[in-house]
Structure formats: structure tokens, C-alpha cells
Amino acid sequence: MLAQRPSFRFLATGALVSIFTLTFLIFGTRSSRDAATRYILKTARPESISQAHCTQETYATLPNGSWNFVAQRDALNHGLxxxxxxxAFPKLFAEVDKSVSLKGGARITYxxxxxxEVEDGMVRAIIDQGQLYIVEFAPMPVTASRARATLxxxxxxxxxxxxxxxxxxxxFIFTTEDFANDPTGRGPIWAYSKREEDTSVWLMPDFGYWAWPEVQIGPYHEVRRRIAAIDDGETTADGSTTPGxxxxxxxxxxxxxxxxAxxxxVRSKLLKSxxxxxWASVRVIDWDDENDIRFNLLPIEDHCRYMFLAHTEGRSFSGRGKYLLNCRSVMISHPLIWRExxxxxxxxxxxxxxxxxxxxxxxDLPRKVDFLIDNPQVAERIAENSVRTFRDRYLTPAAESCYWRHLVRQYASVLDFEPVLFATGRDGKLTSRGTPFETWLLMN
Structure with a gap:
């Protein structure tokens, strides 16, 4: 980060040496100061810092066995x-913890x-005392709503x-693309999905946990309500009950x-099989054809009216997966390369x-579907397991917020620096490096 001192070996006169030296002292020192005021090095081991934060937090009183996660009560509690x-979610944090272990004791430097580089569709941000600030935003029209949803x-x-x-x-920096390019030597980045070899990628929840308007899927909590209404029934405002x-x-x-496309x-093989x-209701949708969309698009909750739900990856992960797992149905998938x-x-x-x-x-799809149709009790057991595991636990809004905070803590545990939100500029004035999220949101 420090400016390099120019070489004066070939300068002809001492006067020129003095001029160049003075220039360096003025501008080189300012450049170094500007860089230094963007962050400070941690003086303790990252894991000790992380543990210190955890031990100071005010937890709910939890005598042995006195608290269990109950979906009806806790699913929408973002503040566990x-x-x-x-x-509540012992399996939820595996990928984040794996990212920490991959560092092998090494730290992420500034x-x-x-x-x-913050390229199209990326966001650079700071969390300071629990508040979110946007440092840099490179909008991409196709994914701009994803950035807002994620933030x-x-x-x-x-x-x-x-x-x-x-x-x-x-x-930190995150991308709103389906996946992050992860060439050797690039710095850490947060992304919606990752593969085994993507060692610098930190997995974050995808944008659909907020909303996905481009494919006519509304707020996540509302989609969950509509899905539960199909599977479990609902009571309307006038007191009448619709059975599940x-x-x-x-x-x-x-x-x-x-x-x-x-x-x-992968998807062509599903169609062929x-x-x-x-037993197949498998159709291709042309997203550029309004008539095709009107006739073939199936609202996400109406997938739950089917006993079996096919799941395929797209360019990377497929955003529909978490919605399908909210249904009391059997999701059928090929081996997944992209992790969520x-x-x-x-x-x-x-x-x-x-x-x-x-x-x-x-x-083997025909053979397995035939087996499930011939053994409905097996199919129903799988569907019930899915509801208990995902709809009522790992895919609840509460789980998503828990994941975000665990990501913040674990990512911090391998940083060797803490960002400085307010930096001194070349004019000597103290300015914020980031825009408060609340302000940024109204401007974008």
C-alpha cells in the first residue's frame, strides 16, 4: 500500500533531487496515510477476537433442555x-466453517x-458496530434487484x-451473479453458490430469501405461507377453514x-428420461415468449400439488430448490455440484x-419414480422428512438470519484487519468511506 520511493541515481543535480524528494514527502506520505486509515491490523489472534465477541453477547437464559426450536413459534424470529x-440449526453452518478451515491458520489481509476488483454486479460493504455501510456498488441491470434483496x-x-x-x-465483497469467478490469487468473495474447488468463495444465502420478482415469486415469507396453505390448509379472515x-x-x-438454455x-436428459x-409433467418455458409463459408457467406454490418435484441445476445453483423443499412432496435431483x-x-x-x-x-429416473408410486408409504415418509428438515427448520427465515450472523463472525475470525469506517482524505477532512445502507437504499 505504500508508495514506492523514486530512484534518483540518474538525476543530474542536487536541486532536482530536492524537488523530487519534496514531492515524495508530500504526495507519497499522504497516499500511505490514506491507505492506512482504511483499516487497522488486529493485535490479537482472529479466533480470540471472535470468541470475545461471542462471550459478551446477551443470550437468552437456556437451562439444560429448556429451549427447543418450534417452527410455529420461532420460524419468523430473526433475532435468535x-x-x-x-x-436449532446444527447442520446449517458447515460450508462457512469449512471456509475457515481451508485457511489453515492463514489470515485474509487488506x-x-x-x-x-469490484466488477459489474458486485458490492463492497462494511459492517461497523452492527451497522451496514455500502462502500462500492457496480450495478448490473439484470441482477440489480438481487443486490438490493441480499443487502x-x-x-x-x-x-x-x-x-x-x-x-x-x-x-467484504459479494457478487450478485449466479456464481463467482474464482481464479487463483484472487481475494475472498461472498457468493450464492460454490463448488468444491472454489476455495476463496464464502457461501451466503441467495436473494430469493427476500424476493424474486423476475420469475414472479414474491417475498419468501409469503411464498412459505402459500405453500403451507396448500399442504396444511388455512383459516381465512372470515373464520372459514380450507383443508390441506x-x-x-x-x-x-x-x-x-x-x-x-x-x-x-443436464436438463435435456431430464426431458429425454x-x-x-x-407420470411426467415436464415442460420447457421460453422466458422470451409471453404467450409461452402465460400457458406454461406454474406458480411456485402449485408445484406442491404434485407428489414428485424434479430439481436441476442451472448455470450454477437453481433458485427454485429451496421452494421445492418447502413442499410436502418428494424432491428428485441429480447429484448437485453447486452448494447452497x-x-x-x-x-x-x-x-x-x-x-x-x-x-x-x-x-434411473423411471425406475425410481415407479418404485415411489408403487410404494406410497415410502414416498410419504420422504416428504414428511423434508417438511420437518427444511420447511420447519433449515429453510425458515430464522435460519437465514442465523446464517448471516455466523458468516459475519467466522469471516471476521480469519481477517487480520478491522476496517476503519471514517478515513482522512487528502484535504485533511474526515469522511465516511461508506454510505449507510438506509440512505443507499433510497438512492438506488
């Missing part, structure tokens, strides 16, 4: 304590962070937490709607299976 989060979700997780001022201060749809009364078909290698099958935050809770075999995995080319 750290201890409650750990008790130089590392700066090596990742709203993170802000909500911070604001709902009573001890947010005790969370560690961090500076029993699993055995669902359409005994495999449903899928989507575009081939985002992953033709399901072709001419009586909740994937550690997926179980494909045994009595606790909560989805069905088929081969990458879907060659």
Missing part, C-alpha cells in the same frame, strides 16, 4: 441468540481483499439482533418447468431420507 441458532436480508439479520453492536467489524391437500391425494406425477447438458411417461447453505441437511438414503437422488443423466 447465537446459542439458540447453534441448537491487500487480499483489494486484489478482488436487505443482511440488514434485517443485523437489525433483529439485540447485541448487533458486539458483532465484529468486517469489510393430503399427500396421497396429490397428483402422482413428476413436475418440472424451466428453460433448457441455462444447463442444456421423462418423455412419454404417464442448506445442502448439509440433505439426506438421500435411509429412514431419514428427505429427497431422492438419481444419476446425473437421469437414466
Amino acid at each position: 441468540s447465537n446459542e439458540q441458532c447453534q441448537l 491487500k487480499d481483499l483489494n486484489s478482488r 436487505n436480508s443482511l440488514h434485517r439479520a443485523l437489525m433483529a439482533y439485540p447485541d448487533r453492536h458486539l458483532l465484529p467489524n468486517i469489510e 391437500l393430503r399427500f396421497q391425494d396429490k397428483k402422482k406425477q413428476l413436475v418440472w418447468r424451466g428453460s433448457l 441455462t444447463n442444456p447438458g 421423462a418423455q412419454s411417461r404417464s 447453505a442448506h445442502h448439509a441437511a440433505l439426506i438421500a438414503s435411509g429412514p431419514n431420507a428427505n429427497y431422492v437422488e438419481v444419476e446425473q443423466d437421469f437414466a
